[in-house]
Amino acid sequence: MVDYDAAVAAVQDPNADPILLAKIAYENPEFGANVAVNPRCYPGLKRWIAEFGDERARETLAQYGFTAEAFGGPVQDQEAPSQAALQAAEQQPADAYAADQYAAAQPAADQYAAAQPAADQYAAQQPAAQAAFEEPVATNPYGFTAEQALTTTDQMQIAQIAQYAPELRACIARNPNTYPALIEWLGQLGDPAINAALASCQ
Numbered sequence: 001m002v003d004y005d006a007a008v009a010a011v012q013d014p015n016a017d018p019i020l021l022a023k024i025a026y027e028n029p030e031f032g033a034n035v036a037v038n039p040r041c042y043p044g045l046k047r048w049i050a051e052f053g054d055e056r057a058r059e060t061l062a063q064y065g066f067t068a069e070a071f072g073g074p075v076q077d078q079e080a081p082s083q084a085a086l087q088a089a090e091q092q093p094a095d096a097y098a099a100d101q102y103a104a105a106q107p108a109a110d111q112y113a114a115a116q117p118a119a120d121q122y123a124a125q126q127p128a129a130q131a132a133f134e135e136p137v138a139t140n141p142y143g144f145t146a147e148q149a150l151t152t153t154d155q156m157q158i159a160q161i162a163q164y165a166p167e168l169r170a171c172i173a174r175n176p177n178t179y180p181a182l183i184e185w186l187g188q189l190g191d192p193a194i195n196a197a198l199a200s201c202q
Helices: 004-012 018-027 029-037 043-052 055-063 083-091 096-105 108-114 117-125 146-151 155-164 166-174 180-187 192-200
Strands: none
Touching: 004 018, 004 029, 018 029, 018 043, 018 155, 018 180, 029 043, 029 055, 043 055, 043 155, 146 155, 146 166, 155 166, 155 180, 166 180, 166 192, 180 192
């Protein structure tokens, strides 16, 4: 669990790791309002807070026009999603509203380019990066699959996979929908499989 001092520092940091913000929002609901107004709080996380956050967090988001209804109604808490729910999610079209909001909030090309120096460095250092990608075996207890990690457009789900399914991080590194801050974080882990996946996407 994120300790109080670390949570205070993170929610005040304009360059905070979005995954850490998601962890804080889940484990420390009293920080929900602070997480919601952090510039690194991505739309999928705002949607989750609008549905599951405490009253203060929901009121804060409502002031900015973010409500659960605005996002298309209630969302499922995916801390421990059921297999049936995961299969249903795979068959559902992407949340167009969240995708549009994310695109509007993040100039994707500029953000992605700014986040890529680490991946470029690995591309130069890793000749094996061009080898065929071997899909990892999913071992996480939450039911996340390699196919989900490679294809999902749900930013909250991508963050959850990064946090709760470390064996699938190489897959989300190859997912073109993974948000730039997470790509940058993955590049700093020093994992050869992730580095190869990042380099192969160049």
